[in-house]
Amino acid sequence: MWLKRYLAFGPNRPLWAFLADALLANNTPASENNVPKDIRANCYLQSWTTSTSPRSSQPTDLLKMIKTGQKYGVRIQGLAFDRDILRDMPIWHHIFADPKIRRLTNSSASNCLRFKHNLQTVGEAEDLAAPLIRVNEAQLQHRSNNQCECRDCIEIQEITDCEHPHHCMLRAQELLDTLPPKWDPRAEQPADYESSFTSSSGLQGEDIFDYRLTTAGNLSDLFRVFTDKDHNPINETFVRRVQPEGNEGLVTVATDGSCIDNGQDTAKAGAGIYFAKDDPRNKSLKLPKMAGGTKLTQSNQAAELLAVKVTPELVPVTAPL
Ligand SMILES: [Zn+2]
Ligand SMILES: [Zn+2]
Ligand SMILES: [Zn+2]
Structure with missing residues (x-):
């Protein structure tokens, strides 16, 4: 706790x-x-x-x-x-970065980021490096040298006293490039494809599957x-x-798990999945003793989870449940 x-x-x-x-x-x-x-x-x-x-x-x-x-x-x-989570992560020695990020900490370029820019998070590094990739109107565009007078470089110089903003942008980018895509807010993420989800539950114990x-x-x-x-x-x-396209074609399924002798050595657990009367997808399942190399505990909870795991496998991926 x-x-x-x-x-x-x-x-x-x-x-x-x-x-x-x-x-x-x-x-x-x-x-x-x-x-x-x-x-x-x-x-x-x-x-x-x-x-x-x-x-x-x-x-x-x-x-x-x-x-x-x-x-x-x-x-x-x-x-x-x-992305809010990815951007809140500390950039220095990021736990999932390529180990070479550790060598990027001590150098004059990183010292400027640490002590003048007070750079701490992935999000701050992303913002600092942004002018390198952003394509703006001609007069706002960043030029690849430390004499650049674009709006970003002027602002960086005023706020941080940094004398070589371009150099520091490159270092910020180098730090970000050590992140695997899953941890890189610049990379495509599953969130880009996930439409907003409302967990408003339906009638009598029905829940929309997230x-x-x-x-x-x-x-x-x-x-x-x-x-x-x-x-x-x-x-x-x-x-x-x-x-999933809205709640159109919503598939309603009832699932349940149960266990005989729950909590004892002789426990036997199983689950049921019910779509409709005589629906060929209806299933009764026995909880296996092993999954992968892991021994499964025969319990009511494990059986409930089995039903919830198997159900989405029985319908097309695009079907809302
Ligand atoms: Zn500097
Ligand atoms: Zn600039
Ligand atoms: Zn700097």
Whole structure:
């Protein structure tokens, strides 16, 4: 619970969490000595680690918090995230960036970004690099040198005192280029194809199936608990150009899972899927003992999930459910 509160990014983040940020950033193993302190924002979002040794100066409470997270598999997981989340991620030592991003931290170009531009997030890097790709009216267009007097360069010089805006734009772009597409807000994302979704439920226990892959919200929504340590998250984007067309042709399906001897060693779970009387897609399913290499617990909940997993596989991908 402490970890959940610690990772509650957003306006209601408790004050102690900011103190914890500072303590975790200060108490790091010697292997992280080359990571500048000013870029250490959060070890769950970046690729530096904090001390977990009981002999370190890490406060006991924080040690416990970190250990609990490790024990229960707390980490970032999800198929896709909306751009607000991608842009809020720290850019320096971004946890999913190519490791070469670590070499881009210490250099005069990055020093300007860190100390004059006060660059911290992916979104700020994207905005800074934007004039390099944006095509404006001729007089507003950025020229590829540090003497450029486009509106963006003038503004950057005034606000940050930077003497070489073009140089810094290129470095920001270089940082962004270390991000895999799934974490790069400039790349095509599943959210680009997902129309707005209203979760207004229908009659008597009917729910509209949320087909979207994208996790929305803020940085706290990135985290999952009970993840599988041996299963590495996939960092490619999964773009599915399918948009259900409104609620036309809405398919209504009833699903249920149940379990005999629930909670006991002899438990046997199964599920039912019902479209309509004599519909060939109606199914009764037995919960398998194993899925992949994982043993499945025979339970009512697992059976419910099985029905919900199989149902969308029985209808065309474009069919709203
Ligand atoms: Zn500079
Ligand atoms: Zn310019
Ligand atoms: Zn600069």
